[in-house]
Amino acid sequence: MLVGVSMPDYCHAGRYLLRDRTGTIMTNSTLLLFLITCVSSGSTSETPATKTNVLLIMADDLRADLESYGARVATPNLTRLSKSGRQFDRAYCQQALCNPSRSSLLTGLRPDTLKHWNNGKHFRDNNPGLKTLPQWFKEHGYESRCVGKIFHNWHTPVKGDPVSWSAPEFLHYANHADDLPKISGMPPENHARAPKCECRDVPDNAYFDGQVAEEAIKVLGQLKEKPFFLAVGFWKPHAPFNAPKKYWDLYNRNDIREPIITKPENAPEIAFHDGRELRGIPPNQVDFTLEQIREMRHGYLANISYLDAQVGKLMKSLDQLGLGKNTIVIFLSDHGYHLGEHTLWAKTSCFELDARVPMIINHPGIKNPGMKSGAVVESLDLFPTLIELCNLPFPGRLEGKSLVPILKDPSAKITNTAFTQHPRPAYFDREPSKQPTHMGYSIRTEKLRYTEWRNWKTGAIEAVELYNHESDPNELANAYRDTNLQKEMNEARDLLQRQFPRSPVK
Ligand SMILES: [Ca+2]
Numbered sequence: 001m002l003v004g005v006s007m008p009d010y011c012h013a014g015r016y017l018l019r020d021r022t023g024t025i026m027t028n029s030t031l032l033l034f035l036i037t038c039v040s041s042g043s044t045s046e047t048p049a050t051k052t053n054v055l056l057i058m059a060d061d062l063r064a065d066l067e068s069y070g071a072r073v074a075t076p077n078l079t080r081l082s083k084s085g086r087q088f089d090r091a092y093c094q095q096a097l098c099n100p101s102r103s104s105l106l107t108g109l110r111p112d113t114l115k116h117w118n119n120g121k122h123f124r125d126n127n128p129g130l131k132t133l134p135q136w137f138k139e140h141g142y143e144s145r146c147v148g149k150i151f152h153n154w155h156t157p158v159k160g161d162p163v164s165w166s167a168p169e170f171l172h173y174a175n176h177a178d179d180l181p182k183i184s185g186m187p188p189e190n191h192a193r194a195p196k197c198e199c200r201d202v203p204d205n206a207y208f209d210g211q212v213a214e215e216a217i218k219v220l221g222q223l224k225e226k227p228f229f230l231a232v233g234f235w236k237p238h239a240p241f242n243a244p245k246k247y248w249d250l251y252n253r254n255d256i257r258e259p260i261i262t263k264p265e266n267a268p269e270i271a272f273h274d275g276r277e278l279r280g281i282p283p284n285q286v287d288f289t290l291e292q293i294r295e296m297r298h299g300y301l302a303n304i305s306y307l308d309a310q311v312g313k314l315m316k317s318l319d320q321l322g323l324g325k326n327t328i329v330i331f332l333s334d335h336g337y338h339l340g341e342h343t344l345w346a347k348t349s350c351f352e353l354d355a356r357v358p359m360i361i362n363h364p365g366i367k368n369p370g371m372k373s374g375a376v377v378e379s380l381d382l383f384p385t386l387i388e389l390c391n392l393p394f395p396g397r398l399e400g401k402s403l404v405p406i407l408k409d410p411s412a413k414i415t416n417t418a419f420t421q422h423p424r425p426a427y428f429d430r431e432p433s434k435q436p437t438h439m440g441y442s443i444r445t446e447k448l449r450y451t452e453w454r455n456w457k458t459g460a461i462e463a464v465e466l467y468n469h470e471s472d473p474n475e476l477a478n479a480y481r482d483t484n485l486q487k488e489m490n491e492a493r494d495l496l497q498r499q500f501p502r503s504p505v506k
Contacts, residue, residue, distance in 0.1 A: 051141060052227075052328055053229070053230070053323060053328065054137065054142075055232070055314075056150075056229070057234070057311060057331045058149070058150060058234065058332060058334060059234050059332070060235050060236060061237060061238040061335065061336075061337045061346070062307070062358060063354075063357075063358075064357065065301075065358075066304070069358060073301050073304055074250045075305065077312030078358075082370070085362030085366060085369060085370075086360065086361050086373055086406060086410060087358075087359070087372045088359040089374050091359035091379065092376070092418035092420055092444055093334060093355060093420060094380055095335070096348055096354035096422060097117075097347055097422070098334055100114070101379065102152050103151070105379040105382055106134070107131075107132055108395075108397075108398035108399060110421075113399060118428065120429040122158055125156075131396075132164045133386065134146070136383075136387065136395050137390070138165065140392050140393070142227045142228060143227065143228045143229070144229040145166060146165045146233070147212055147231070148209075148234055149171075149234070149235055150172065151164075152334075153173070170212075171208060172233070179207050181200055181202045181206040181207065181242075182206050183203070183206050188202065193292075194288070194295035195286065195288070195292065196299070198241070199242075199245050200242075201245040204244060206244065207242060207244070207306075208235045208236075209235055213310035213314055216230070216232040217313065224323060236303040237304045237306075237337075240299075243299070243303045244306065248299070250301075251301050251302065256297050256298050258293050258294060259339060260342075261340050264465075264476050265477040266480075267478045268465065270453045271440070271465060273344065275343075275344055275346055278345040288340070315329070329360075330361050330386075331358070332359040333358055334357070335347050336354040341474075350422050350440045350442035351449075352469070353475075355420040361403065361407060363407055367407065368409075368410050371410040372410065375406055377403060378400055380398075380399055381401055381403050383398050383400055384401060401415055416446055417444065418443070419441070419443055419444075420442045420444070421442065423456075425437065437455070438453050439454055440453045441454065443492050443499070448467065448469060448485070448489065449465070449469065449475065450465070450492040451464065451465040452464055453465075459503050466478060466492075468482070
């Protein structure tokens, strides 16, 4: 286990959640072995004209709760991807909210640079001429396609980002609450009782992600003769927790325990939010019982396994089409998630559970496949990484750094820092003022997380947080007064203030 990386915590020590790990989610063991075989030859077997394909797979609201990250969760397909690629154990999003996070990683620019920190606007409102990652591939000889949720833009007149793609997007925007079971006749009984939970014995394609997997496989078949950038955006494990029953049945509720439901000692109130995505809007918010919390955590695990099974179908298809040897596969989430920890629900905080994302890159030429990286990296590093791997020109300004050195050497480090930010109020665009009152800026180093809460108008620092991940991986105590950490805190603060100068954000 890496020092300074918090481990997912669902069940009592020494007990394993899974009842049964056989069955459909245990399929497809051949593709990545094939990729490993290809590694030794790198790209030398390609003709000069051959372009390397890109398959970008995104999850929604998935914190680093995968088997390969040490969680007790059934994700065999993503474990195989990790074993034949490079898993990044310290990868961080730039903001823990769908739209700004996705806009950042797909443009290679930070939310402050885009001036885009909420879900209600389109990132092109302030940045009409930007070239996105898929658009850049499209303009350099690739067929770029989108199946599922990649961009988050759907509250706006323009849905998604049509200019980024070579063909119309599929199931690219919707309300999550509309992901209801689509079957003939009456849906079978719902065995779940807790809020946001649904457990019905229905096939995978009753819900969005099964449909996304089927369409993505169809599109892969259409693209096999041409260089492609295929982005597949799954809707899970985002709430509602409505995976088909067979995924719920992988876990025993009695083995699922409640989280540590306490705020970190000495943490400022501004670090928190009201969890309205799951708890409702004040003054009509609900407080969950421990029984409900355990059922919701069960549902989140079921959603993750459902997602993993869809990824497995996609990887199997890539294998069957013979595309694995010439396709870069990336898996990552838009941001992390809270399931009651710190008293928080869902996202929109600067804490580790929200900022950290699972990220795996599998490249046919990767060195030492299966060896994990402990380097601190950012989601927006993906853009420069992919254009370097595919020999595309540099599109001008990008704020991330290529991770190719880490694909060559898992012990390599690049900047070894990551920045995440979040405004207050969390959903300021829905407030009468339409403006934040504060912005939280957070830096993660290998050892620490340091966060400043600044007044939006003046830039004045009104609260700080410091978490020592070597001794406190769950961020249970704000250690900003710890005299033993002052030197390292000052170094982190200097790096943060160099990235985000203390001037008012306009
Ligand atoms: Ca999300």
